[in-house]
Amino acid sequence: MQNSTFVKDKERKGNSLKSLFRLLHYVKPYRLEFGMGLFLLLIASVSGLALPKLLGQLIDGGKQGIDSGATTYIAWLLLGILAIQAIFSFFRVVFFVNVTEKTLAALRQTVYSHLVKMPMHVFLHKRVGELSSRISADVTLLQEIFNNTLAELVRQLVIIVGGLVLLMITSFQLTVFMLLLLPVMVVLAEVFGRFINKYAMQVQDKVAVSNTIVEETLQGIFSVKAFVSEFFEISRYRGQTNEMARLGMRGGKYRGLFDAFVIVGIFGTLVAVIYRGVTTGVASGELLSFLLYAVYIASSITGLAEVYTSLQKSIGATTHLFDLLEEPVEALTDFKTIAPENQLHGKINFCNIHFHYPTRENIHVLQGVSFEAFSNQKVAIVGSSGAGKSTIVSLLLRLYDPVEGGVFFDGRDSATIPLSELRAQIAVVPQDVFLFGGTIAENIGYGRRGASEDEIIAAAEKANAWEFIQRFPLGLETIVGERGIQLSGGQRQRIAIARAVLKAPRILILDEATSALDSESERLVQDALDKLMEGRTSIVIAHRLATVRQADKIIVLHQGQIVEEGTHRELIGVTGGLYKNLSEMQFTN
Numbered sequence: 130m131q132n133s134t135f136v137k138d139k140e141r142k143g144n145s146l147k148s149l150f151r152l153l154h155y156v157k158p159y160r161l162e163f164g165m166g167l168f169l170l171l172i173a174s175v176s177g178l179a180l181p182k183l184l185g186q187l188i189d190g191g192k193q194g195i196d197s198g199a200t201t202y203i204a205w206l207l208l209g210i211l212a213i214q215a216i217f218s219f220f221r222v223v224f225f226v227n228v229t230e231k232t233l234a235a236l237r238q239t240v241y242s243h244l245v246k247m248p249m250h251v252f253l254h255k256r257v258g259e260l261s262s263r264i265s266a267d268v269t270l271l272q273e274i275f276n277n278t279l280a281e282l283v284r285q286l287v288i289i290v291g292g293l294v295l296l297m298i299t300s301f302q303l304t305v306f307m308l309l310l311l312p313v314m315v316v317l318a319e320v321f322g323r324f325i326n327k328y329a330m331q332v333q334d335k336v337a338v339s340n341t342i343v344e345e346t347l348q349g350i351f352s353v354k355a356f357v358s359e360f361f362e363i364s365r366y367r368g369q370t371n372e373m374a375r376l377g378m379r380g381g382k383y384r385g386l387f388d389a390f391v392i393v394g395i396f397g398t399l400v401a402v403i404y405r406g407v408t409t410g411v412a413s414g415e416l417l418s419f420l421l422y423a424v425y426i427a428s429s430i431t432g433l434a435e436v437y438t439s440l441q442k443s444i445g446a447t448t449h450l451f452d453l454l455e456e457p458v459e460a461l462t463d464f465k466t467i468a469p470e471n472q473l474h475g476k477i478n479f480c481n482i483h484f485h486y487p488t489r490e491n492i493h494v495l496q497g498v499s500f501e502a503f504s505n506q507k508v509a510i511v512g513s514s515g516a517g518k519s520t521i522v523s524l525l526l527r528l529y530d531p532v533e534g535g536v537f538f539d540g541r542d543s544a545t546i547p548l549s550e551l552r553a554q555i556a557v558v559p560q561d562v563f564l565f566g567g568t569i570a571e572n573i574g575y576g577r578r579g580a581s582e583d584e585i586i587a588a589a590e591k592a593n594a595w596e597f598i599q600r601f602p603l604g605l606e607t608i609v610g611e612r613g614i615q616l617s618g619g620q621r622q623r624i625a626i627a628r629a630v631l632k633a634p635r636i637l638i639l640d641e642a643t644s645a646l647d648s649e650s651e652r653l654v655q656d657a658l659d660k661l662m663e664g665r666t667s668i669v670i671a672h673r674l675a676t677v678r679q680a681d682k683i684i685v686l687h688q689g690q691i692v693e694e695g696t697h698r699e700l701i702g703v704t705g706g707l708y709k710n711l712s713e714m715q716f717t718n
């Protein structure tokens with residue numbers, strides 16, 4: 130199962146330096162530290178250039194027996210430069226690491242807040258594993274660039290340019306000779322770098338795909354086991370990882386070739402230069418300086434190729450990140466209290482709603498749906514599976530906007546109500562309750578952040594959850610979710626009800642559990658729901674018709690259209706009606 134957008138996104142080359150420059154925006158707040166780091170780096174690199182010259186002089190001085198004072202002076206000078214380099218590089222590393230850590234934290238925070246604010250349809254296109262790897266893998270790749278790559282780039286450029294100037298001064302003739310060989314090397318290194326990078330990118334893609342397999346199967350381990358899919362998944366994972374290894378190995382071959390080329394090219398050049406130096410009678414100290422410069426330059430050139438590869442990788446990662454940051458987000462606001470003009474009174478109107486999901490434009494999920502729920506009414510929506518009941522909930526929450534028509538609250542178009550304030554007044558008790566890894570108190574407290582323990586207990590009591598929570602040795606502090614104890618379906622529902630109680634919403638949406646709870650659980654859940662619905666507008670998606678008899682209005686949905694509407698008493702009297710059929714079916718079973 131391969132998501133096409135996933136592949137398309139990954140295939141996007143977008144290798145522009147532009148995204149790297151955009152990164153600088155995140156470094157800006159720390160520009161002073163960054164500038165200091167760069168300054169120290171420059172000084173250390175430039176002073177490093179004096180080393181070969183001084184070493185040459187040291188050798189020549191010692192050999193010719195010139196007054197030992199000068200030789201000692203040069204030796205001290207060398208030590209002084211080394212000390213400066215040591216101190217400077219210590220501070221340079223500290224500065225750069227500080228800037229990197231702060232920048233990456235800011236970037237992670239931006240990406241995360243962008244991710245959670247993206248509209249629902251984005252999550253239909255992309256997989257969770259892929260999105261979360263933006264924050265983990267891609268941001269981590271950038272760590273390398275800030276910590277090392279930039280420093281290496283500057284240092285190597287200084288060494289190459291400065292080294293070449295000093296080479297010219299040391300021996301013009303030998304330099305020209307060497308320069309005849311160098312440009313060829315540089316061009317070849319660049320071509321190789323690009324080529325190798327292509328494999329690195331492909332391997333990265335495969336890593337993402339195989340991580341998705343691991344994540345999805347571990348998350349859905351119940352289904353994997355229930356469908357005896359272990360061996361199928363193992364072979365799927367094996368396929369991906371083998372492909373990854375194959376690509377990696379092929380990339381390795383080219384990297385090996387690259388290294389071989391460097392040995393022959395660079396060191397061959399050195400041998401040629403020494404030979405020419407010795408045969409043309411260059412002094413040994415001078416030749417040593419020259420060779421050291423040449424080695425410096427040579428290693429900088431190979432280093433530059435690495436810098437290039439690493440830059441390419443980071444450009445890939447940054448492009449992915451900025452692509453993500455360009456996805457529009459929902460207009461959410463971090464409000465404290467709901468503005469009086471945005472307070473809902475609970476009247477809902479669905480006006481001639483037409484809707485299809487952005488991913489499946491040809492399937493018209495809702496076709497001209499209109500209904501009304503008065504304040505504090507209980508409206509039930511029934512209908513066969515796939516009729517569009519959950520879609521109505523998504524539209525109420527404005528997780529999607531209708532293609533045609535509008536949702537109105539108290540006569541006001543929902544599009545004009547600030548999104549966060551709207552959603553804050555609607556609570557959903559879903560069919561499949563998701564518990565966060567944490568304590569029961571935290572899970573209930575999710576309904577209203579900042580709720581006191583007494584409020585949480587009161588909510589749990591109203592939701593008929595307090596009785597079972599109390600029985601746990603740790604009570605409210607019991608850890609639930611992935612790493613904690615597992616709650617039963619009925620218990621999870623009651624936690625969700627407690628959340629909703631705490632939220633005290635104006636509008637309540639109940640997606641009834643289809644899984645049959647045992648009668649005691651069902652009674653407790655139903656009783657809690659009844660209490661919760663009092664004094665609120667409630668929309669109940671009902672799977673068991675027994676629970677909707679008391680509803681003020683029942684809407685019967687069939688293939689995206691309302692086919693019947695009325696009270697239980699009215700609908701049961703419609704001969705040949707869908708509701709009558711459905712209820713006869715349920716009660717005779």
Ligand SMILES: Nc1ncnc2c1ncn2[C@@H]1O[C@H](COP(=O)(O)OP(=O)(O)OP(=O)(O)O)[C@@H](O)[C@H]1O
Pocket residue numbers: 253486488489492494512513514515516517518519520521
């Ligand atoms: N995220 C989605 N993307 C594309 N199509 C979807 C999506 N969610 C639902 N659909 C389609 O929309 C139609 C209505 O689905 P919906 O979930 O609203 O039905 P439902 O009445 O709630 O069904 P059930 O009782 O089984 O939960 C179905 O054909 C479904 O395949």
